[in-house]
Amino acid sequence: MSSPTAPHGASLYEAHKKVYPRAVTGRFRRLKWAVMGICLAFFYLMPLVRWDRGEGSPDQAILIDLAGQRVYLFGLEFWPQEIYFVTGVMVLAMLLLFLATALFGRVWCGYACPQTVWTDLFVMVERWIEGDRMERVRLDRAAWSWTKLRKKLAKHAIWLGIAVASGCAFVGWFADAPRLSHRLLHGTASMTDYGFVLLLTTTTYLLGGIAREQVCTYMCPWPRIQSALLDEHSRVVSYQAWRGEPRGKASDPTAGACVDCLACVQVCPTGIDIRDGHQLQCIDCSLCVDACDSVMRKLDRETGLIRWESFTGQTQRAAGLPAEWRPVRARTILYAALLLAVAGAMLTGLTLRQPYRMDVLHDRQPLFVALSGERLRNGYVVKLSNQTRSAQVFTLTVANHPEVVLAIAGEQDSAVHHIQLTADPDGQTVYHITAALPQSHMEGGTEPLIFVLSGAGRPDIRVSDHFFGPVWP
Ligand code: SF4
Ligand code: SF4
Secondary structure, eight states: OOOOBOTTSOBSSOOOOOOOOOOOOSHHHHHHHHHHHHHHHHHHHGGGOBOOOOTTSOOBSEEEETTTTEEEETTEEEOGGGHHHHHHHHHHHHHHHHHHHHHHSSHIIIIIOHHHHHHHHHHHHHHHHHOSHHHHHHHHHSOOOHHHHHHHHHHHHHHHHHHHHHHHHHHHTSSOHHHHHHHHHTTOSOHHHHHHHHHHHHHHIIIIIIITHHIIIIIOSHHHHHTTTOOTTSOEEEEOHHHHOSOOOTTOTTSOSOOOOOHHHHHOTTOOOGGGOSOTTOOOOOHHHHHHHHHHHHTTOOSOSEEEEOHHHHHHHHTTSOOOOOOOSHHHHHHHHHHHHHHHHHHHHHHHOOSEEEEEEEOSSOSOEEETTTEEEEEEEEEEEEOSSSOEEEEEEESSOTTOEEEETTSOOOOBSEEEEEEOTTEEEEEEEEEEEEGGGOSSSEEEEEEEEEETTEEEEEEEEEEEOOOOO
16 A cells, blocks of 8 residues: 655655664663663562462462452452452552653653663663664664674564563463463463463564654654643753754854754654754653763763753743742642542542442342232342451341341241341352331332341441332322
């Protein structure tokens, strides 16, 4: 398929230019190494960390057990009906990202995003095997030789090794990691496990090794969204044009501070020139800050020609005023308040959560059954969830109608006003119960019932439902 063309005949697609980021040293590069090390260690090693939960329970500190429908997080255990905690964590992460972006621009993209972390790792390997920027450019331009083939093969082999390790580590978050590693190595894991390892291996290799900055520029929606979160007080990596322009040689007294050495462009992992202004491709990694600062130091000039600066701060500096930064402003207050509110709600929910739960569901058909003695009977499904490792016996009563006669369906109607229900350990026990009420106690077609579950030395669990009877004309 031919590419679309502009009216004057030029292609609307720009051919991809491979980026060869140059090595750089400096405080932001050190920070990036540190964040990269922490993120990779967390991802690869966390599935191996153990947490003793007692007999019969998984001992993996963080485990997303899809088959068992549980999420284990150190001492906490979440069930499917507590999915709102997972939603809460996602909302927290989103608000944290909003706040960080409003304060420091794309700091997430530049430092902790998995795409950045793995790309950095892959580029590090590439640099180690093929050399720094100019050596890699020369190697790519050179004709195929034994040396070139050896270097390329070594690089791709290590990349593949990292990708396979990433795929194995990923599935380790969803199963007992040491046992799964053993099964994967001995060819006894399931096809699903191998399928996910293959999927993650392929995506890691392609996204981190081949696509690299193109993921950030073309595939990721975040650069498009983040511009709505930035304002004139957000700190982003910016070139101080008022100080740098006009560019010229260091010996030229009429030139600005920028000596046009292109060091900032050569170290940029997305291959852009920050002197053209803050751009969609910029991930605020600050490597250009390190590069320019080292040039300025060599020239014995003030550093900070490229720096973290807000638009307002830059304007103030240009006017010879001290640059102000306003981290506290309407949008950051809003994000921080929402963050605290969601965190507070989650903390309260975690503190108050009970290991037992009761759900009551009225039978759909029949709504009621008429019994002898002008009594009516309704049926209910009662589900008892027990998140502990031992069975627990509870007493079920009806709080607002003590005269209701309860029975477990199928068992002899013993005309009792309370019944004993056992909640099996680590699971859900389902009972079909019936409730009978003299028709004279009903004022209309329905009567509210409040079921109360007592026991286990815990506060009563109360669930409201209805009792149905005939509607008289
Ligand atoms: S312009 Fe600077 S901060 Fe932006 S991506 Fe390139 S090196 Fe990183
Ligand atoms: S590194 Fe600094 S001096 Fe060199 S081109 Fe970039 S802005 Fe100019």
